[in-house]
Amino acid sequence: MLESGSEVTLRPATLDDARLLFEWRNRPEIVMLSRSRRSVDWNEHVLWLQRVLSDPDHHLLFLVEIAFEPAGHLRFDRVDDESCEVSIYLLSGWTGRGFGVHSLAAGCREVFHLWGIGHIDAVVRRDNPRSRSAFIKAGFRETGASDTDVVRLRRWRPV
Numbered sequence: 001m002l003e004s005g006s007e008v009t010l011r012p013a014t015l016d017d018a019r020l021l022f023e024w025r026n027r028p029e030i031v032m033l034s035r036s037r038r039s040v041d042w043n044e045h046v047l048w049l050q051r052v053l054s055d056p057d058h059h060l061l062f063l064v065e066i067a068f069e070p071a072g073h074l075r076f077d078r079v080d081d082e083s084c085e086v087s088i089y090l091l092s093g094w095t096g097r098g099f100g101v102h103s104l105a106a107g108c109r110e111v112f113h114l115w116g117i118g119h120i121d122a123v124v125r126r127d128n129p130r131s132r133s134a135f136i137k138a139g140f141r142e143t144g145a146s147d148t149d150v151v152r153l154r155r156w157r158p159v
Contacts, residue, residue, distance in 0.1 A: 008102045010062040010074060010110075017063055018049050020070060030089055033128050035150070052077075060111060064103045066094055074107045082118040084111060088131075095130060104138035112157050122153040 013021065022045045024030060031039055040048070052059040057078065064072040072090035079085060086107070090100050108120055122140055124132045132151055136142075140153035 007067045008099050008106070009065045009068075010103060010106055011065060013049075013053065013061040013063045013073065015049065015053060018046055020063075021045070021049065021073060024073065024089070024091065027091075029092055033089070033125060033131070035123065035125065057115075060107075060114070062103075062107060064088075064090060064094075064099070066099055071099065072103070074103050076107065076111050076120070078115065078117070079121070083121060084115065084117055085121045085123070086111075087122075088134075098137075100131075100134040101137045104134060104140075108138065108155055118157050120155045122155075124151050124153065125149060126151055 022040075022042060025045065026039045031037060049061075052061050052075070059078070060076040062074040063070055064074055071094040072088065075087045076084045077087075086104070088100060088104060088107075090103075094100075111117065111120060120140075121143075122135050124135060126132075126149060132153070135153045135155075138155070140155045143152045143154050
């Protein structure tokens with residue numbers, strides 16, 4: 001388990017978390033802020049989760065727990081030898097209190113250590129300023145390669 005704050009813990013997700021992750025993924029507020037803006041069905045979700053969990057060299061999925069209560073998820077998808085993309089969501093009751101920033105920072109430290117990559121990228125919808133702010137507070141900077149719908153951010157490996 002990774003400690004990222006006095007109350008925040010990241011733990012590797014397992015297949016036992018499938019139902020919980022599925023229910024979270026299809027919450028209207030999560031769907032609205034996702035890039036695809038669509039729900040997923042159970043079979044699609046299980047296949048995705050099995051694929052992600054079976055390849056730790058290309059995917060890392062953590063459950064964010066706050067005061068021992070499941071509160072969200074943090075995922076890293078390796079793009080190539082030098083980079084990966086990060087995605088995070090917290091349930092609405094846990095947002096706005098710095099837990100996402102702590103989770104992102106701890107997860108990034110772990111990924112830099114495990115994979116030895118040079119940078120981590122994030123894509124945030126423009127209509128999600130809270131997420132954009134959390135990424136910036138966690139050490140990400142805008143890359144300048146944004147478009148009308150999204151902002152692209154990057155965190156470089158510490159020297």
